Amino acid sequence: xxxxxxxxxxxxxxxxxxxxxxxxxxxxxxxxxxxxxxxxxxxxxxxxxxxxxxxxxxxxxxxxxxxxxxxxxxxxxxxxxxxxxxxxxxxxxxxxxxxxxxxxxxxxxxxxxxxxxxxxxxxxxxxxxxxxxxxxxxxxxxxxxxxxxxxxxxxxxxxxxxxxxxxxxxxxxxxxxxxxxxxxxxxxxxxxxxxxxxxxxxxxxxxxxxxxxxxxxxxxxxxxxxxxxxxxxxxxxxxxxxxxxxxxxxxxxxxxxxxxxxxxxxxxxxxxxxxxxxxxxxxxxxxxxxxxxxxxxxxxxxxxxxxxxxxxxxxxxxxxxxxxxxxxxxxxxxxxxxxxxxxxxxxxxxxxxxxxxxxxxxxxxxxxxxxxxxxxxxxxxxxxxxxxxxxxxxxxxxxxxxxxxxxxxxxxxxxxxx
Numbered sequence: 123x124x125x126x127x128x129x130x131x132x133x134x135x136x137x138x139x140x141x142x143x144x145x146x147x148x149x150x151x152x153x154x155x156x157x158x159x160x161x162x163x164x165x166x167x168x169x170x171x172x173x174x175x176x177x178x179x180x181x182x183x184x185x186x187x188x189x190x191x192x193x194x195x196x197x198x199x200x201x202x203x204x205x206x207x208x209x210x211x212x213x214x215x216x217x218x219x220x221x222x223x224x225x226x227x228x229x230x231x232x233x234x235x236x237x238x239x240x241x242x243x244x245x246x247x248x249x250x251x252x253x254x255x256x257x258x259x260x261x262x263x264x265x266x267x268x269x270x271x272x273x274x275x276x277x278x279x280x281x282x283x284x285x286x287x288x289x290x291x292x293x294x295x296x297x298x299x300x301x302x303x304x305x306x307x308x309x310x311x312x313x314x315x316x317x318x319x320x321x322x323x324x325x326x327x328x329x330x331x332x333x334x335x336x337x338x339x340x341x342x343x344x345x346x347x348x349x350x351x352x353x354x355x356x357x358x359x360x361x362x363x364x365x366x367x368x369x370x371x372x373x374x375x376x377x378x379x380x381x382x383x384x385x386x387x388x389x390x391x392x393x394x395x396x397x398x399x400x401x402x403x404x405x406x407x408x409x410x411x412x413x414x415x416x417x418x419x420x421x422x423x424x425x426x427x428x429x430x431x432x433x434x435x436x437x438x439x440x441x442x443x444x445x446x447x448x449x450x451x452x453x454x455x456x457x458x459x460x461x462x463x464x465x466x467x468x469x470x471x472x473x474x475x476x477x478x479x480x481x482x483x484x485x486x487x488x489x490x491x492x493x494x495x496x497x498x499x500x501x502x503x504x505x506x507x508x509x510x511x512x513x514x515x516x517x518x519x520x521x522x523x524x525x526x527x528x529x530x531x532x533x534x535x536x537x538x539x540x
Contacts, residue, residue: 124518126511126525128502129534130484133369136531140357140375141167141522142191142350146312148215149289150319150350151175152222154195155184156296157323159345164192166350167522170515174212178205178219205232207264213519217245217286220268221293224257229269247280247287254278255291255298275300275339283308283420288335289316296325298339307335310421311380315351322346354380356521357402358428359496361385362435363528364404365393366504371531372403383424384432390414391439413441413478418448430456430497434504436476437465445474456494459487463501463509484509489516496521503533 142165152175154161166172166188176193179186182203185196202223210216216235223230234245249259249268254277257270275298280287285308292313295302307313309331317330323346326338357376364371365388378385378397385395385402391412396403413436418426426449436443437460447453454469461467462485466477484507489495495517502509511517514537517524525537 123512123540124514125538125540126499126502126514126517127536127538128484128499128509128511130482130502130505130507130509132367132503132532132534134364134367134371134503134528134531134533135369137372137374138360138527138531140352140360140373141165143312143315143353143355144169144171144520145285145310145353145355146315146350147172148175148213149218149312149316150348151179151193151195152218153293153316153319155179155182155197155200155222156226156293156320157197157343157345159198160194160196161323161345162192162194162347163319164347164349166191166193167353169518169520169522171213171215171519174209175215178209178216181205181209202227202229207233210235214286217248218290218293220248220252220266221290224252224268224270225273225294225297228271228273229267231265231267234264234266245286247282247284248290251278251280251287251291252294255294255302257294273298273339275302275337277303278305280304280306283333285310285313288313292317292320292327292335292337295337295339296320296327296343297341300339302337302339304335304337305333307333308420309333311351311354311377319346319348322348352377355425355427355493357381358384358425359431359500359521360527361388361402361404362428362431363500363503365407365435366438366500368404368407370403370405372401374401376400376402378402383422384428387414387416387424387432391435411435411439411479413439413443415444415446417446420449426450426453427493429453430493431500433457433467433474433476434460434497434500437467437478437480437482438504439476439478441478443476443478445476447472455490456497459498460501462487463505481506483507486510486512489513492516492520499524499528503528503535
């Protein structure tokens, strides 16, 4: 088991450079097999989710070469074999291979994907989309077989604006016959990044980033070079850390409009920011932070992935703040550990009531999932004394070089294996 230890209460100064977006990368890697040639993806973060997807590529006999921040993926000798549970269970995003294999070979066989336990995460919308495109879906002991004699365009309405379903249907539809329209599509920047990648390979996708995406199927996708966008959730996490314990801490390689919902809340709390073309810098944090309320929502609303770290900041605000979670029902598993550190948070239904400010004191806590782990890091950096975070494997799934990045700006933080 991996454990992160933090000696908190230190001021952080300098610059943190943001890596490529995890939530884009985990879709781009499966998408790369749709080409008949070679795809080069740069600005790829070195995280365990990337490693897990590359392991699946190797099982499919896809040639993968990593050079610094780039992945070169060549599927010319690829074999469409069953993806075993030992690979699919490592991360939720393994399900993107369903759409990609279905699109290319008209058949995909894999076990139900894994990932963080933040709530019920069915793939019904994905499967309904595949069926609308002409596929038959069978499930036997958690093993899904999705196959079609031919995929054809269809009009597909998503009951929920799901990022995963939107991308998976895109992957299946790019090589289908005719035109596919996805209505009530998710609008996240990662979807735009994936659509751009596919278009660079010769796909015909319009409307990505809006609620209606149109896809004209093509027979062939060619080689391309593509860059992963900066990770808006990583940027938001470090920006929250900067507000908690930074002194002139600058977050670089950011697309500021991707985190507008966060920066507007920080400013509402009284924090002065310098927002540039590709950076955000925390200039001044008032001695008395103003309490505020947030409610998670699909993009461009307040990101559910930033809710947990942001809750840590709210423990330092004057008065009562409220956090309402609308996306995942188990997204408050970090609260008992924040309370163990000294916070005063009560959860009722899907709303957390935070009374602040409270002093945080280090103790042993658990990273119950990826973003809860990020919240524990933020809290540990703010707390006095030593904080020990167990199950830190979750954190390494989504934050590239987190120990090095924080150490470089003055944190006393180490990663150990026990």
